[in-house]
Amino acid sequence: MPTVLLIEDDDESRRATSLLFGRRDWTVFQAGDGAAGIELALKHRPDVILCDLLMPKANGFQVCRAIRQQLQPTKIIVISGRDYGVDRASALEAGADEYLLKPITWEILSAAIDRVLPTPREPLAPGEMFEFHAPSTRVKLWGVRGSIPVPGGATIRYGGNTTCVEVRADGEIIILDAGSGIRLLGMDLEKEFEDRPMKLSLLITHTHWDHIQGLPFFQPAYNQKNQIRVLGYEGARAGLAAILAGQMETPFFPVSLRDLQSNIAIEELKEMEFTIGKVRVQSKFANHPGICAGYRLFTSAGSIAFFPDNEPYELLKLHIADRDQTNIEDAREFAQNERAKLVEFLLGCDVLIMDAQYTDAEYEKHIGWGHGSLSRAVSLALAANVAKLILFHHDPNHDDNAIDDMLERARLLVLESGKAMEVEAAQEGSEIWLAPKQHR
Structure with a gap:
């Protein structure tokens, strides 16, 4: 049964419109002001919202903006007595799909609803929504570069696309970041699923351009059969x-x-732990300009941590203390405490995909830029008893040979530590499999 939300401060008009929808077997929700309308919209996620412009607590433009930021699939039809071109343009810019003039007939309203709603499909039969079920957890790297894509012969082995990682686990397809690598992932998914609908979850670490620039080129987002949940x-x-x-x-x-055309739901995370199906996700804010998070995914086959952008505090805080002539010991203590928290968060991780953009020498010239160095990434992973470290977010100025050198150096550091830890440099198209845990 379709659902509609009526946001109108004129009680008589709202009741009359409600009766029209009720006679046609719609489920109707009603709000007498803009603020209440926003609350009901986020709670019930209706198919269609009819909204007046001039209302108390929040006007129609504010309602459109607030709802559009949270509910991409919901269609919004503004109905107003104001026939000003600027009002029409502003409403559409704020997120409305249609702008109709009062008084209005059911025929006009029905035609507008037909225009904005996708062609109805038969309800999915049980099991029709394709889900990925495999005995293992698979991690595939689609974009491994930082800052900007760098195609060309010098980056052909490790790849030039920016950040995107696919995780398939426990019936879920989870995408980590939407850099330019997500375009290739989308093409691959289209070939795999053909006409079957997809259910995808996209976790965004932060909204710097190299982590979101591929989303407009993600083919599954243009298919109305697909469900895409974007979290960040x-x-x-x-x-x-x-x-x-x-x-x-x-x-x-x-x-x-x-x-x-896909059913995209964008959700702003408030908690630091949540679930995607059977996969438990923990998040921790990273040290990077703006709001940036890292994620740890707990699957039935093991855990994967993803920190593509993170600058360790150790040298950074000492540098700031020296620059500002503040207490060095206080700075050192703060850095040690923050490192201990991150070690605890990563402890025992099966796979850590970690920012290692700079060599140690390069980092000395880029302190405060929000990225880490090779030795700090290795040291952190060793302290957290990580099983496998993936050096990630390759600098755009590093060609394949430079990354080879960094990988060799990282493996030497592990050897010198006396611990057993695998290290690889992130390579576009490479896969990592985690076998199911054996229970006795």
């Missing part, structure tokens, strides 16, 4: 949905986020 934390200056939409607005891109 609010940015320093804007909400997650606003930032993702912003990179697709004119003059930057010809197709807007709300024109994508």
Whole structure:
């Protein structure tokens, strides 16, 4: 049964419209002001919202912006007595799908609903939604580079696409970041699923461009059969949905986020632990400009941690203390405490995908840029008893030979430590498999 939310401060008009929908077997929710409408929209996630412009507590423009940031699939029809071109344009810019004038007939309203809602499909039969079920957890690297894509012969072995990792575990397909590598992932998924619908979860660590720039080119987002859940934390200056939409607005891109046909739900995370199906996810804020998180995914076959952007505090805090002439010991103690917290978060991790953008010499020239060095990444992984370390977020100035040298150095550091830990440099297209845990 379709659902509609009526946001209208005129009680008589709202009741009359409710009766029209009720006679046609719609489930109707009602709100008498904009703030209540936003609350009901987020709670019930209706198929269609009818919204007035001039209302108490939140006007129609504010309602459109607030709802559009959280509910991409929901269609919004503004119904107003104001026939000003600027109002129509502002409503559409704020996120409305249609703008209709009062008074309105059911025929006009019904035609507008038909225009904005996708063609109805028969309900999915049990089991029709394809889910990935495998006895193991698979991690596949689709983009391993930092900052900017660097295609060409010098990066052909390790790859030039920016950050994107696919994790398949316990019936879920979880994508970590949406750098340019997600375009290749999308093409691969289209070939695999063909006409079957997909259910995907996309975890965004942060909204710097190299971590979201591939989303407009992700083919599954253009298919209305697919369900895509996007999760991440609010940015320093804007909400997650606003930032993702912003990179697709004119003059930057010809197709807007709300024109994508898949069922995209963008959710701003508030908690530091949540679940995606049977996969438990813990998050921890990383040391990187703005709001940036790292994630640890706990699957039935083991855990994977993903920290593509993180600058260790050790040298950074000492550098700041020296620059500002503050207490060196206080700075050292703070850095040690923060490192201990991160070690605890990563303790016993099966796979750690970690920022190792700079050589140690390069890092000396880039302190405060928000990225880590090779030796610090290795030291952290060893302290946390990580089983396998993946050196990630390769610097755009590093060619394949430079990454070979860094990998050799990392393995030597592990050998010198006397501990057993695998180390690999992230390579586009490579896969890591975790076997199921054996229970006795």
